[in-house]
Amino acid sequence: MSFRAFRILVLLGLLALAAGVTWWEGAAVTSWKRPLEIVVYPVKGDGSEAVQRYVDGLTAERFREIGVFLREQSERYRIEKIAPVTVALGKPVRKLPPPRPEGRHSALDAVLWSLKLRYYAFKATPFFDSLGTVRLFVVYREGEEGKALEHSLGLRKGLLGVVHAYAAPKQDAQNNVVIAHELLHTLGATDKYDGAGMPVRPEGLGDPDRDPPYPQQTAEIMAGRVARSPTEAAIPDSLAACVVGYKTAFEIKW
């Protein structure tokens, strides 16, 4: 065998291995038979002192309610209890994740970006300890009043998410709503809001059986908003005002 053929063979072998590991990770987390470990890696999104102080003061306790939320919600669907879900706090990451392609972009741009993100995660986190765990990079910024942060996202392949959040203790509860939403994307859940940001009926409503349907009292976590009327929706204050709806439950194999 020529050296060139050998090199190609090794490369193909590595690609097959990577694909196999990705498949195994995805299947393992949605079996719900083994504990699901989520690791939050805080990223300082700007050099401000407020962000510095906030990130340095973070503890895993701040994210505990995410695990509690999943467990409680799973009880509405599963006869067998799911294994515990824990949220650990990883070491702060210095580098920012690669920026997501904005506006019009090709499918290739999207693929390249997702590879860049996987490479970023590979460099920023321990390899073996991260196998089978969901890694969420939470980029904290001071934020300006009325100026929206970048869009957060969760990727199924590689069990990765990037969450843009506000570095303020009074935002903790709402940050946890966004983190839980992106976490569920990594487990296979799809968005349940329309182009205008309104919850899709019926699967995006907290209680699809409510009669009359509006106003709703809770938000379906993948819709992200409490529908007050067919045209008005409010951001929930915390995970206490959120539920996992039937379609999301199906998608994440509950």
Ligand SMILES: [Zn+2]
């Ligand atoms: Zn989403």
